[in-house]
Amino acid sequence: MPETYGWAGKILSVDLTRGEVAHLETTRYVPQLIGGLGVAAKIAWDELEPGVGPFDPENLLMMMVGPLTGTLASGAGRVEVAGIAPQQHPPVYSRSGMGGHWGAELKYAGFDGVVVRGRAERPVYLWIEDGQATLRDASGLWGKGNYGTTAALRAIHGPRARVISCGPAGERLSRIAVIQTETGNAAGQGGYGAVMGAKRLKAIAVRGTGGVRLARPREFLDLCLSASREGQIPAIPGSDHHPAHEPASGPSYRTRKCGFCATPCTHRLYMNVPGESNPGLYTVARQCWGYMAASREAELEARAITSDYGLNGWEISYGIIPWLQLCKQAGLIDSIDGVSIPVPDRPIEYLRDVARVSGEFLVALVRKMALRQDPLGDALADGACYAADVLFGGTGRPLLDHIYPRHAGQTEHWGGHWGPGGNVYWPFWLPPILQWCTDTRDPANDTTHQWTEHVQHYLSQSGPYRGPFPPEKVRAVCERVYGSGDVGDPAIEYDPPEARALPAIWHTDRGMIVDSLVLCDYENTRVFSMLGEDGAADTGLMARLFSAATGFETDERELDAAGERIWNLHRAIDVRNHGRDRRVDESTIDGFMYPGKDDGVLPDRSQLLRLLDTYYRLRGWNPANGWPTREKLEQLGLGRVADGLATAGRLG
Amino acid sequence: MSESVGTTVGTAGAVVQRSGVIRFDGKACYACRECEVACSLYHERECNPDLSRVQIDFDDFRAGFPDGRVCKQCDWPACYYACAAKHPDPALSVDPETGARYVDESKCNGCGACARACPLAPERPVLYSKRVDGRKVYFKCDLCRDRPQGPVCVQICPAGCLTFIPAEKRRS
Numbered sequence: 001m002p003e004t005y006g007w008a009g010k011i012l013s014v015d016l017t018r019g020e021v022a023h024l025e026t027t028r029y030v031p032q033l034i035g036g037l038g039v040a041a042k043i044a045w046d047e048l049e050p051g052v053g054p055f056d057p058e059n060l061l062m063m064m065v066g067p068l069t070g071t072l073a074s075g076a077g078r079v080e081v082a083g084i085a086p087q088q089h090p091p092v093y094s095r096s097g098m099g100g101h102w103g104a105e106l107k108y109a110g111f112d113g114v115v116v117r118g119r120a121e122r123p124v125y126l127w128i129e130d131g132q133a134t135l136r137d138a139s140g141l142w143g144k145g146n147y148g149t150t151a152a153l154r155a156i157h158g159p160r161a162r163v164i165s166c167g168p169a170g171e172r173l174s175r176i177a178v179i180q181t182e183t184g185n186a187a188g189q190g191g192y193g194a195v196m197g198a199k200r201l202k203a204i205a206v207r208g209t210g211g212v213r214l215a216r217p218r219e220f221l222d223l224c225l226s227a228s229r230e231g232q233i234p235a236i237p238g239s240d241h242h243p244a245h246e247p248a249s250g251p252s253y254r255t256r257k258c259g260f261c262a263t264p265c266t267h268r269l270y271m272n273v274p275g276e277s278n279p280g281l282y283t284v285a286r287q288c289w290g291y292m293a294a295s296r297e298a299e300l301e302a303r304a305i306t307s308d309y310g311l312n313g314w315e316i317s318y319g320i321i322p323w324l325q326l327c328k329q330a331g332l333i334d335s336i337d338g339v340s341i342p343v344p345d346r347p348i349e350y351l352r353d354v355a356r357v358s359g360e361f362l363v364a365l366v367r368k369m370a371l372r373q374d375p376l377g378d379a380l381a382d383g384a385c386y387a388a389d390v391l392f393g394g395t396g397r398p399l400l401d402h403i404y405p406r407h408a409g410q411t412e413h414w415g416g417h418w419g420p421g422g423n424v425y426w427p428f429w430l431p432p433i434l435q436w437c438t439d440t441r442d443p444a445n446d447t448t449h450q451w452t453e454h455v456q457h458y459l460s461q462s463g464p465y466r467g468p469f470p471p472e473k474v475r476a477v478c479e480r481v482y483g484s485g486d487v488g489d490p491a492i493e494y495d496p497p498e499a500r501a502l503p504a505i506w507h508t509d510r511g512m513i514v515d516s517l518v519l520c521d522y523e524n525t526r527v528f529s530m531l532g533e534d535g536a537a538d539t540g541l542m543a544r545l546f547s548a549a550t551g552f553e554t555d556e557r558e559l560d561a562a563g564e565r566i567w568n569l570h571r572a573i574d575v576r577n578h579g580r581d582r583r584v585d586e587s588t589i590d591g592f593m594y595p596g597k598d599d600g601v602l603p604d605r606s607q608l609l610r611l612l613d614t615y616y617r618l619r620g621w622n623p624a625n626g627w628p629t630r631e632k633l634e635q636l637g638l639g640r641v642a643d644g645l646a647t648a649g650r651l652g
Numbered sequence: 653m654s655e656s657v658g659t660t661v662g663t664a665g666a667v668v669q670r671s672g673v674i675r676f677d678g679k680a681c682y683a684c685r686e687c688e689v690a691c692s693l694y695h696e697r698e699c700n701p702d703l704s705r706v707q708i709d710f711d712d713f714r715a716g717f718p719d720g721r722v723c724k725q726c727d728w729p730a731c732y733y734a735c736a737a738k739h740p741d742p743a744l745s746v747d748p749e750t751g752a753r754y755v756d757e758s759k760c761n762g763c764g765a766c767a768r769a770c771p772l773a774p775e776r777p778v779l780y781s782k783r784v785d786g787r788k789v790y791f792k793c794d795l796c797r798d799r800p801q802g803p804v805c806v807q808i809c810p811a812g813c814l815t816f817i818p819a820e821k822r823r824s
Contacts, residue, residue: 211700
């Protein structure tokens with residue numbers, strides 16, 4: 001085998017039905033598809049037949065890392081997850097991901113990913129150690145929570161084994177079950193924990209003592225040492241801009257980061273917090289999402305239980321609970337197990353209107369869902385969009401409108417409407433709407449954050465924000481990065497439409513690069529920077545890191561083309577397997593046809609349709625149906641994908 | 653011979669120059685392990701925490717702060733004496749610039765006397781072995797003695813929990 005740098009060179013291929021483990025050569029897919037989600041998309045395109053459901057043995061569950069995983073590049077601990085996602089409504093091929101230490105450990109064990117096929121007869125777990133992998137009996141783990149599963153596997157395989165697992169919710173095929181690692185990192189959106197459950201794969205434990213070899217190690221080290229570590233918010237030059245260790249009030253915590261990352265993003269690890277509703281001590285990491293609970297202790301207890309059962313707390317907090325409150329206001333339901341559902345005294349229009357909930361309510365709700373207790377828990381275990389199909393005779397369905405764009409299974413996020421996410425001001429929520437229209441999931445996994453948080457924080461005028469950059473400086477950077485200075489102009493609304501479509505495309509393609517290298521989008525897709533005179537971020541850094549790591553000389557434009565290639569491959573899967581077309585994209589707009597939460601601006605549907613036209617045109621897709629064209633696919637080296645779409649009668 | 657800060661006298665009467673040291677503050681540590689990767693990348697030209705001279709131990713299911721293991725560059729370096737006692741041309745050396753106690757890989761025959769002698773062993777080891785061309789050799793923190801900017805782990809650490817203390821600033 002030729003020497004590979006960056007990539008480990010092998011992908012683990014596991015057939016649970018046959019109980020067999022084999023290897024794929026990574027070089028079949030790279031450098032064209034980079035790694036991570038790029039490779040996953042190619043495997044999915046080749047193997048997933050239209051009609052395969054999320055819980056069928058034929059579904060693929062892929063845990064993928066890339067050439068920069070486990071290196072010194074920031075955010076190198078992540079792993080991306082792909083396959084047909086049960087949470088999506090209807091299920092489609094999609095993606096999720098998580099930080100922590102597991103992704104890097106897989107790489108150190110000698111693999112660029114794990115592709116799981118089939119279904120085991122009895123519960124199993126996969127043990128991976130330094131190039132070897134074995135399937136082992138997990139009957140003693142089945143039924144355990146995520147915390148107990150990790151503890152049990154570490155007792156067998158040593159304290160340095162890294163574990164991902166599904167909890168009791170995943171075992172019960174909850175469509176909002178997560179794949180969890182450690183105390184808080186999870187592949188949340190998508191319901192991939194239920195795919196593990198359907199495959200009877202309880203956990204994957206990994207230990208690797210190998211290393212990631214790099215083509216030019218000294219250059220790579222220098223690149224990492226001099227890389228920006230500014231994070232999202234403009235940092236004062238000269239300051240190290242890392243959050244101070246605040247003295248704790250209430251339960252004490254440790255400040256933690258995901259593994260293998262040097263950015264200012266941190267989370268808090270709360271240990272041994274006494275439970276309010278249940279006796280016991282609870283340990284949980286607190287990242288960006290949270291329950292809107294009556295007290296900090298109640299929130300931590302509910303979070304810990306949610307993580308242990310392996311449920312998607314985001315969906316519960318920002319979707320299910322608000323929807324239940326809306327249902328109560330509409331007279332459809334009053335209480336759960338005798339605990340009254342709290343409601344605000346005014347109508348709920350945005351997430352911020354939702355009433356706070358008690359720890360007692362949260363614990364009762366989470367347990368009921370995780371264990372699918374009675375018809376209510378059974379329905380809610382599949383998320384609000386599926387629950388609305390079966391509860392209350394379907395009368396709760398219209399109440400999903402403000403929360404779930406396209407009723408597609410995931411709550412609005414960073415699109416300036418329902419919330420969560422921070423403030424984002426007109427007209428800067430237009431590009432995220434285009435991303436929502438064309439994506440298979442909440443796009444804030446990898447593509448939206450840098451636009452909505454980072455970009456608007458630098459502008460001198462964005463709602464009430466007063467960022468440090470004057471309009472001329474913003475215009476010059478936008479001209480260089482997006483190819484249009486209009487992109488950063490708050491006075492431009494729908495015209496020219498390129499001003500809104502270009503950033504949607506740029507950030508999506510960058511998201512695909514990040515998901516394939518695999519890094520975190522937090523630092524690696526930035527546009528502005530305080531470090532240089534001109535205010536531009538080092539947008540070429542990822543290409544230089546990739547080149548120094550792998551030895552494949554790749555400039556920024558070539559890497560961007562790879563991102564575009566991977567996005568087109570995702571689109572092709574969606575079009576061929578799931579009937580994705582312009583009609584589906586357009587139906588997403590309904591979820592945004594009410595005043596923006598931070599500015600009260602009501603979007604204009606006909607103008608949004610024009611933006612969509614421009615998006616398709618710039619993408620090289622047919623604006624009539626939203627399908628990729630042969631010309632575009634061939635330009636990206638995806639001629640065979642064009643043939644496949646032509647055979648399916650869906651070539652644009 | 654004059655006694656001065658930065659100089660100490662070995663048990664065998666050999667003068668061992670005082671060393672700087674890397675200090676670890678567990679209360680500030682994020683457990684991100686950037687130090688482990690930076691160390692292995694600098695010294696071994698690959699990203700491999702198992703080849704790092706600094707090791708971060710933590711378990712999020714157990715109360716407490718992360719524990720960082722890195723050589724304390726002892727005033728009385730038992731590893732150095734053990735190596736010198738056993739070999740006429742010892743592999744463990746003292747860097748004249750920084751005072752770092754370091755292993756000369758070309759001389760190490762992998763006997764392990766240094767690792768056994770270390771007062772931190774066996775609970776919290778800071779000397780490790782690896783294979784180089786099939787030959788077992790030991791490695792340990794050398795304070796990046798050939799790196800003008802100082803220890804690379806200190807430079808990469810986003811938490812500021814690793815600090816380099818020069819010999820003259822160490823408490824006596």
